[in-house]
Amino acid sequence: MSEVVRIGLLGHGTVGTAFAELIAGGADEIAVPAGRRPEIVGVLRRSEGAFGEILERSEIVVELIGGIDPAREYVLAALRAGRHVVTANKQLVAQHGEELFEAAREAGVQLRFEAAVAGVVPVIRVIQESLAATEITKVFGIVNGTTNFILSEMANTGASYEEVLARAQELGYAEADPTEDVGGADAAAKMAILARLAFHTQVSLADVSYEGITEIQPDDLAYAKELGLSLKLLGVAERIDEGISVRVFPCFLYRGHPLAPIEGPFNAVMVEAPTITEITMSGPGAGGVETATAVLGDVVSILAGEAPVHQLRRELPAIDDVASSFYLHLEVADRPGVLARIADVLGRNEISVQSVVQRGLGDDARLVMVLHGCPERYFYAALAEIGKLDFLRAAPRAIRVIEEEFV
Numbered sequence: 001m002s003e004v005v006r007i008g009l010l011g012h013g014t015v016g017t018a019f020a021e022l023i024a025g026g027a028d029e030i031a032v033p034a035g036r037r038p039e040i041v042g043v044l045r046r047s048e049g050a051f052g053e054i055l056e057r058s059e060i061v062v063e064l065i066g067g068i069d070p071a072r073e074y075v076l077a078a079l080r081a082g083r084h085v086v087t088a089n090k091q092l093v094a095q096h097g098e099e100l101f102e103a104a105r106e107a108g109v110q111l112r113f114e115a116a117v118a119g120v121v122p123v124i125r126v127i128q129e130s131l132a133a134t135e136i137t138k139v140f141g142i143v144n145g146t147t148n149f150i151l152s153e154m155a156n157t158g159a160s161y162e163e164v165l166a167r168a169q170e171l172g173y174a175e176a177d178p179t180e181d182v183g184g185a186d187a188a189a190k191m192a193i194l195a196r197l198a199f200h201t202q203v204s205l206a207d208v209s210y211e212g213i214t215e216i217q218p219d220d221l222a223y224a225k226e227l228g229l230s231l232k233l234l235g236v237a238e239r240i241d242e243g244i245s246v247r248v249f250p251c252f253l254y255r256g257h258p259l260a261p262i263e264g265p266f267n268a269v270m271v272e273a274p275t276i277t278e279i280t281m282s283g284p285g286a287g288g289v290e291t292a293t294a295v296l297g298d299v300v301s302i303l304a305g306e307a308p309v310h311q312l313r314r315e316l317p318a319i320d321d322v323a324s325s326f327y328l329h330l331e332v333a334d335r336p337g338v339l340a341r342i343a344d345v346l347g348r349n350e351i352s353v354q355s356v357v358q359r360g361l362g363d364d365a366r367l368v369m370v371l372h373g374c375p376e377r378y379f380y381a382a383l384a385e386i387g388k389l390d391f392l393r394a395a396p397r398a399i400r401v402i403e404e405e406f407v
């Protein structure tokens with residue numbers, strides 16, 4: 001066996017540069033668990049290198065270009081040519097995972113992608129390997145550091161979404177075009193990958209419903225604080241009867257919830273199964289050296305042995321009739337009977353109220369309620385009725401709440 005493992009590096013940006021530096025700086029240390037010393041034998045960028053030549057020289061191809069084209073073409077070509085592949089590309093795995101898994105199986109090579117979800121937090125390895133012997137029922141958490149930074153800053157400083165986004169861009173936590181992150185699409189791709197691996201069923205990105213954080217107002221966060229709640233953009237993938245639900249939405253959590261203290265650009269993922277109760281993993285969800293560390297960990301795993309098999313085991317349809325609790329923010333005329341009429345609408349739709357905060361605003365009043373869980377269609381029916389009440393001064397605002405108390 002050769003002393004050196006030859007790595008072809010596709011992409012030399014934030015993560016690619018950090019990956020090359022890790023190898024240059026610590027190759028001897030890495031050689032200990034892997035038994036061989038990784039060496040980069042070719043680098044591809046827009047302005048440098050030729051894919052065909054790099055492929056010829058490599059045993060492992062590391063794809064850190066991002067996006068679908070040309071990353072998909074290169075990864076498929078590498079797998080079909082019998083090369084192991086490591087990628088950090090969540091869109092590629094979420095959209096073309098089955099095609100890539102199939103190519104890896106046929107060629108008898110490994111495809112690893114730990115860095116594609118939650119950066120260096122080892123969620124994929126835990127789901128596929130540590131928890132391979134249990135039936136996972138739910139995977140959920142904070143899988144986008146940009147939005148978690150923005151929401152924590154808004155809650156801690158009272159600043160608006162726009163102000164905090166600008167600060168996140170200055171600090172490098174948000175991209176110049178933040179749409180994928182703040183709109184929820186980035187988290188949706190990551191949740192599609194986690195659901196696919198946890199439930200062994202095909203998950204189409206089109207089946208993942210998602211909402212972002214662009215509509216969140218500072219006063220929602222201020223009232224939520226009074227109610228002991230903190231706001232996160234959550235991804236939730238769960239088994240429901242004989243189907244699955246995969247969603248991304250902003251959500252309030254009570255203080256004792258394990259995800260409530262996760263602030264700033266951090267990620268955290270919880271996994272539930274009957275035999276393990278639950279586990280929580282948290283840490284940096286992005287960053288050059290952090291992500292590169294996960295990529296290099298995958299290289300070491302490849303050298304250490306077999307990859308998990310990405311076989312589909314079952315077909316589980318997407319379920320959209322889920323139950324949730326909601327926070328409801330209403331601006332109303334301050335006159336007798338208002339609360340009773342709102343309570344009447346909620347009651348007729350079988351929704352009960354957990355808590356209410358009321359504030360006078362001159363002739364108007366603001367009502368902030370937390371409602372107990374109910375099928376979402378009941379809540380949206382009630383919301384449509386409330387939206388038509390003549391004493392309403394502004395459109396109602398609703399955000400989901402996880403009611404579960406953790407001690």
Ligand SMILES: NC(=O)c1ccc[n+]([C@@H]2O[C@H](COP(=O)([O-])OP(=O)(O)OC[C@H]3O[C@@H](n4cnc5c(N)ncnc54)[C@H](OP(=O)(O)O)[C@@H]3O)[C@@H](O)[C@H]2O)c1
Nearest residue numbers: 011012013014015045046047064065066088089286287291
């Ligand atoms: N940054 C993070 O914190 C982070 C975290 C988790 C996962 N990831 C994932 O890691 C991957 C890389 O992200 P990054 O932030 O390192 O990206 P980046 O800084 O934009 O770097 C991209 C690299 O790919 C090269 N490239 C782009 N198009 C190419 C093409 N058509 N042909 C050849 N090379 C091309 C670029 O070449 P030039 O140098 O010539 O421009 C650059 O070297 C992405 O899949 C991303 O989602 C990143």
